[in-house]
Amino acid sequence: MVDPTRIWTAALIVIGDEILSGRTQDRNVSQIAVWLSVQGIRLREVRVVPDDQNAIIEAVNTLRARNDYLFTTGGIGPTHDDITVDAIAAALGVDVEIHEGARAILSDYYKARGGLTEARLRMARVPAGADLIENYMSGAPGIRHGNILIMAGVPSITAGMLDSLTGQLEGGLPLQSTTIGCWVAESEIADLLAATERAYAGCQIGSYPFFREGRTGANFVIRSTDANALNACTADLSAALERGGWAVTAGGI
Amino acid sequence: MVDPTRIWTAALIVIGDEILSGRTQDRNVSQIAVWLSVQGIRLREVRVVPDDQNAIIEAVNTLRARNDYLFTTGGIGPTHDDITVDAIAAALGVDVEIHEGARAILSDYYKARGGLTEARLRMARVPAGADLIENYMSGAPGIRHGNILIMAGVPSITAGMLDSLTGQLEGGLPLQSTTIGCWVAESEIADLLAATERAYAGCQIGSYPFFREGRTGANFVIRSTDANALNACTADLSAALERGGWAVTAGGI
Numbered sequence: 001m002v003d004p005t006r007i008w009t010a011a012l013i014v015i016g017d018e019i020l021s022g023r024t025q026d027r028n029v030s031q032i033a034v035w036l037s038v039q040g041i042r043l044r045e046v047r048v049v050p051d052d053q054n055a056i057i058e059a060v061n062t063l064r065a066r067n068d069y070l071f072t073t074g075g076i077g078p079t080h081d082d083i084t085v086d087a088i089a090a091a092l093g094v095d096v097e098i099h100e101g102a103r104a105i106l107s108d109y110y111k112a113r114g115g116l117t118e119a120r121l122r123m124a125r126v127p128a129g130a131d132l133i134e135n136y137m138s139g140a141p142g143i144r145h146g147n148i149l150i151m152a153g154v155p156s157i158t159a160g161m162l163d164s165l166t167g168q169l170e171g172g173l174p175l176q177s178t179t180i181g182c183w184v185a186e187s188e189i190a191d192l193l194a195a196t197e198r199a200y201a202g203c204q205i206g207s208y209p210f211f212r213e214g215r216t217g218a219n220f221v222i223r224s225t226d227a228n229a230l231n232a233c234t235a236d237l238s239a240a241l242e243r244g245g246w247a248v249t250a251g252g253i
Numbered sequence: 254m255v256d257p258t259r260i261w262t263a264a265l266i267v268i269g270d271e272i273l274s275g276r277t278q279d280r281n282v283s284q285i286a287v288w289l290s291v292q293g294i295r296l297r298e299v300r301v302v303p304d305d306q307n308a309i310i311e312a313v314n315t316l317r318a319r320n321d322y323l324f325t326t327g328g329i330g331p332t333h334d335d336i337t338v339d340a341i342a343a344a345l346g347v348d349v350e351i352h353e354g355a356r357a358i359l360s361d362y363y364k365a366r367g368g369l370t371e372a373r374l375r376m377a378r379v380p381a382g383a384d385l386i387e388n389y390m391s392g393a394p395g396i397r398h399g400n401i402l403i404m405a406g407v408p409s410i411t412a413g414m415l416d417s418l419t420g421q422l423e424g425g426l427p428l429q430s431t432t433i434g435c436w437v438a439e440s441e442i443a444d445l446l447a448a449t450e451r452a453y454a455g456c457q458i459g460s461y462p463f464f465r466e467g468r469t470g471a472n473f474v475i476r477s478t479d480a481n482a483l484n485a486c487t488a489d490l491s492a493a494l495e496r497g498g499w500a501v502t503a504g505g506i
Contacts, residue, residue: 018459043273045303119441177274197333211407223270
């Protein structure tokens with residue numbers, strides 16, 4: 001039986017100079033967030049850090065202590081700028097070792113691709129005591145060590161790793177959400193939103209304004225782990241908006 | 254005269270449950286990163302935090318102390334979930350006050366839009382002692398308080414605020430970069446990359462693998478504040494790759 005009051009949380013560390021330089025648009029935050037919510041786990045905080053051992057260690061040790069799970073993306077390839085495994089091992093105070101299962105996977109994967117070179121064998125290195133996370137897409141596996149889940153930086157590879165983790169992590173009740181939209185300036189209905197949120201314990205209402213086609217509108221996202229409260233809150237907010245003269249679009253605009 | 258050894262840094266706090274839920278794909282990290290690099294400032298770290306006062310305070314006080322600049326995005330609208338100003342004032346230990354310049358801007362902006370209501374006046378609230386950042390796109394201005402720059406969450410509005418800040422922040426030499434690409438598995442040339450980087454002080458080489466059209470390739474981004482070193486390092490790496498039998502595409506694949 002799931003304890004409805006227990007909130008499971010995760011943090012994510014995105015490791016990579018390419019995100020901080022603006023060269024690469026991150027795609028992992030949103031895909032991991034969405035995947036986590038289906039597992040009944042909330043993404044509570046994200047940090048983007050450079051390829052710098054001290055920066056990674058600080059983030060790992062702060063975030064793993066105060067969340068149920070800590071995910072990392074990036075920095076597990078074969079090149080000199082891939083320092084995630086070493087930094088996490090240092091954060092944990094454990095050695096780096098070759099994982100024999102990973103060596104076997106890589107040896108098999110590279111059999112028809114020029115063989116398992118020294119550089120490629122780097123991708124079998126793990127913090128001592130780790131397990132592997134299956135990688136459907138390419139050779140190098142992800143790594144699990146306690147509550148830390150070490151994923152690839154390439155989003156399509158991370159997607160496969162998340163798929164192989166589906167159902168494997170303990171979570172709580174999934175956070176459900178509904179969205180409604182109106183062509184209204186959010187400043188016109190700020191009091192209404194606040195009052196509606198106060199009236200429904202356990203529901204949060206987020207207000208997301210936009211400007212399109214020269215007009216001002218907003219989508220309202222209602223979130224709760226309690227489907228009954230969610231539906232009642234959504235219905236109440238929709239009715240109040242309609243009474244105010246704003247047509248409501250279910251699902252958002 | 255710019256001191257070539259002084260590195261100016263910035264941090265960014267992205268504030269918003271909508272990013273952590275995966276509902277909204279962040280666009281501000283990359284646009285702020287790219288804008289900063291033109292100003293000669295490096296984005297050193299990013300945190301994404303929920304709409305939670307304690308989470309914001311912790312991030313603000315840690316990051317403003319160890320960076321030249323701290324940017325925030327999100328949470329400066331008129332609704333109940335917009336708590337950025339209050340949280341930053343609490344972090345700084347100052348009161349929240351109505352900025353008379355902001356009141357005048359909003360009063361003017363809303364003259365033909367139903368007037369300056371109580372909810373809209375919330376957008377004139379600033380941490381005491383703040384200046385404004387011009388907003389070309391909509392009414393509510395951004396806010397500057399010491400080394401903290403408080404920007405909108407909507408990317409197009411943030412873009413306008415960055416434009417009005419262009420040339421206003423002191424920075425150092427801009428970090429320049431070149432990109433070259435090859436159809437090569439990065440694991441095949443890991444040693445070459447590491448050796449080339451070691452040979453050019455002040456240059457960093459990032460390796461970004463990809464999978465396209467069923468083939469494996471990688472782009473290599475060389476970064477330096479020294480244009481001569483950058484060009485020499487790029488030429489050397491390109492020549493070494495060509496000698497190894499891999500055709501190099503300038504600008505990346």
